Amino acid sequence: MRILGIEGTAWAASAAVYERTDSGESVVIETDAYEPDSGGIHPREAAEHMREAIPQVVERALDIAREQAADAGEDPDESPVDAVAFSRGPGLGPCLRIVATAARALAQRLDVPLVGVNHMVAHLEIGRHRSGFSAPVCLNASGANAHILGYRNGRYRVLGETMDTGVGNAIDKFTRHLGWSHPGGPKVEKRAKDGEYIDLPYVVKGMDFSFSGIMSAAKQAIDDGEAVEDVCYSLQENIFAMLTEVAERALSLTDADELVLGGGVGQNERLREMLGKMCDQRGADFYAPEPRFLRDNAGMIAVLGAKMYDAGDTIPIEDSRVRPDFRPDEVDVTWRSDEAVGSWGGSSDDGTVGARDGAGADDAVQGAEATVTVEDGRVRKERQPRTYRHPTLDERLRTERTREEARLTSEARRVGVPTPVVHDVDPQEGVLVFERVGERDLREALTLDRVRDVGRHLATIHDAGFVHGDPTTRNVRVSEDRTHLIDFGLGYYTGHAEDHAMDLHVFAQSLAGTADDPEALRSAAEDAYRETADEGGAVLDRLREIEGRGRYQ
Ligand SMILES: C[C@@H](O)[C@H](NC(=O)OP(=O)(O)OC[C@H]1O[C@@H](n2cnc3c(N)ncnc32)[C@H](O)[C@@H]1O)C(=O)O
Numbered sequence: 001m002r003i004l005g006i007e008g009t010a011w012a013a014s015a016a017v018y019e020r021t022d023s024g025e026s027v028v029i030e031t032d033a034y035e036p037d038s039g040g041i042h043p044r045e046a047a048e049h050m051r052e053a054i055p056q057v058v059e060r061a062l063d064i065a066r067e068q069a070a071d072a073g074e075d076p077d078e079s080p081v082d083a084v085a086f087s088r089g090p091g092l093g094p095c096l097r098i099v100a101t102a103a104r105a106l107a108q109r110l111d112v113p114l115v116g117v118n119h120m121v122a123h124l125e126i127g128r129h130r131s132g133f134s135a136p137v138c139l140n141a142s143g144a145n146a147h148i149l150g151y152r153n154g155r156y157r158v159l160g161e162t163m164d165t166g167v168g169n170a171i172d173k174f175t176r177h178l179g180w181s182h183p184g185g186p187k188v189e190k191r192a193k194d195g196e197y198i199d200l201p202y203v204v205k206g207m208d209f210s211f212s213g214i215m216s217a218a219k220q221a222i223d224d225g226e227a228v229e230d231v232c233y234s235l236q237e238n239i240f241a242m243l244t245e246v247a248e249r250a251l252s253l254t255d256a257d258e259l260v261l262g263g264g265v266g267q268n269e270r271l272r273e274m275l276g277k278m279c280d281q282r283g284a285d286f287y288a289p290e291p292r293f294l295r296d297n298a299g300m301i302a303v304l305g306a307k308m309y310d311a312g313d314t315i316p317i318e319d320s321r322v323r324p325d326f327r328p329d330e331v332d333v334t335w336r337s338d339e340a341v342g343s344w345g346g347s348s349d350d351g352t353v354g355a356r357d358g359a360g361a362d363d364a365v366q367g368a369e370a371t372v373t374v375e376d377g378r379v380r381k382e383r384q385p386r387t388y389r390h391p392t393l394d395e396r397l398r399t400e401r402t403r404e405e406a407r408l409t410s411e412a413r414r415v416g417v418p419t420p421v422v423h424d425v426d427p428q429e430g431v432l433v434f435e436r437v438g439e440r441d442l443r444e445a446l447t448l449d450r451v452r453d454v455g456r457h458l459a460t461i462h463d464a465g466f467v468h469g470d471p472t473t474r475n476v477r478v479s480e481d482r483t484h485l486i487d488f489g490l491g492y493y494t495g496h497a498e499d500h501a502m503d504l505h506v507f508a509q510s511l512a513g514t515a516d517d518p519e520a521l522r523s524a525a526e527d528a529y530r531e532t533a534d535e536g537g538a539v540l541d542r543l544r545e546i547e548g549r550g551r552y553q
Pocket residue numbers: 009010011090091092119120123141142143144145166167168169171172183184185186189263264265266267268269294295296
């Protein structure tokens with residue numbers, strides 16, 4: 001079987017041939033990169049580049065396919081490929097349209113089916129394909145995107161993502177401030193080698209994150225005369241630690257023990273080192289494809305195209321319009337349909353709880369960032385050092401979060417939200433001792449009444465001037481008659497509707513990740529929130545805005 005793939009979402013005019021025979025498989029990639037003279041990627045110039053380069057790379061790939069067909073003794077009058085796969089989106093509209101036009105023309109000329117591939121799903125599938133992992137969590141770190149995905153019920157679910165720009169674009173904007181040419185990522189990596197650590201913002205909300213604060217601070221640091229290598233070094237340390245932390249949270253939430261990396265920023269050695277260390281520390285397997293499959297390339301389009309073709313997932317020409325905002329969670333994953341429904345959550349059907357149920361018995365529970373042990377009705381929570389992070393950053397995060405967790409857990413109790421009593425706190429050691437509350441985690445026992453409680457509790461703390469920061473279904477403990485909030489380590493004081501809405505967004509995402517029918521639960525939580533919070537209506541409006549935000553900037 002042979003598939004021709006075409007990629008051209010932004011900078012890479014690329015075509016590739018994926019061949020699978022009885023003796024194995026091969027991928028040959030032909031790429032012509034667009035390099036802007038100055039500034040970042042210009043959509044018009046990029047499209048101009050596609051117009052010239054796509055026909056050439058496609059012809060080169062076709063020649064390769066013809067040679068392979070001849071070597072295999074196939075009829076030269078037959079098409080040398082079984083299908084043409086192309087990147088449908090996300091990406092720059094003008095570029096996508098040129099690629100799609102070329103793909104349609106080629107499919108018609110060769111009289112073979114057309115396959116429309118989601119570029120972001122291709123970024124993650126190439127890692128799954130090459131690693132042979134069955135059910136990994138996937139971190140896509142590319143120019144225009146940054147998200148963490150897990151597979152459940154026939155779709156890739158976005159467990160967390162950037163709330164503003166993609167990770168590569170954030171770095172590229174910083175290097176434009178320095179007057180460096182595009183792309184900036186590799187240059188920052190080089191300069192970072194001689195740098196020392198300086199303090200910069202670090203923003204993680206549940207499994208979401210944002211780069212705007214750290215990027216402005218990095219530019220400001222340059223303007224204030226900090227050494228360029230120190231800023232580059234610290235920028236990498238913080239940004240990649242944020243991505244690694246959310247990847248760890250996603251592994252913990254989904255009980256997965258495999259992680260794959262995708263996207264152009266994945267070429268960065270420091271990012272790969274951090275992810276590798278994190279996985280080592282928690283006993284998970286990590287895989288990053290080789291660089292030619294990380295940066296934009298048609299090889300990944302051809303490989304996923306082949307899986308989709310095998311599954312009969314082809315599209316008629318008239319339905320092949322491009323989709324500049326195509327999200328990975330909109331794709332029906334037809335090529336994994338033979339797999340089990342896909343579950344995560346660690347509970348068995350009868351409601352009994354597995355090893356990860358939480359602090360039910362006298363044993364240790366490994367959370368996303370801490371180890372929790374129960375003794376005599378008390379819970380000891382210890383944030384151990386994370387070796388992937390810079391020691392200064394690691395200490396700062398552990399101390400700050402431990403201190404905030406103690407403070408906000410007590411503050412929430414004072415305003416009437418059930419939380420554990422804090423018996424002891426040692427921020428330096430990252431240790432807290434709490435009262436043990438609830439019988440199980442909410443994710444094991446989701447009901448409408450309980451999610452309503454969560455909606456009301458969030459409204460109450462918001463009205464008291466702070467947010468939880470990570471209200472997932474694992475951070476709520478339930479018993480017959482009570483719903484407790486725990487784990488306030490990412491909380492902070494704020495009166496902004498945006499921050500309040502983010503709490504609701506994190507909760508909704510975790511419902512989508514842990515419940516089979518999240519919609520009813522989600523509306524129940526939102527209704528209860530609206531009725532209770534002073535500014536409930538305004539916060540829910542903001543939530544809708546956050547959810548609708550185009551993130552491909
Ligand atoms: C929609 C699509 O067009 C887009 N593609 C894209 O962004 O190209 P990609 O090849 O995946 O990533 C390019 C980004 O990857 C960064 N990059 C490349 N090498 C890097 C390195 N060694 N360290 C950090 N960043 C690096 C570049 O600075 C640039 O921002 C996407 O996947 O989001």
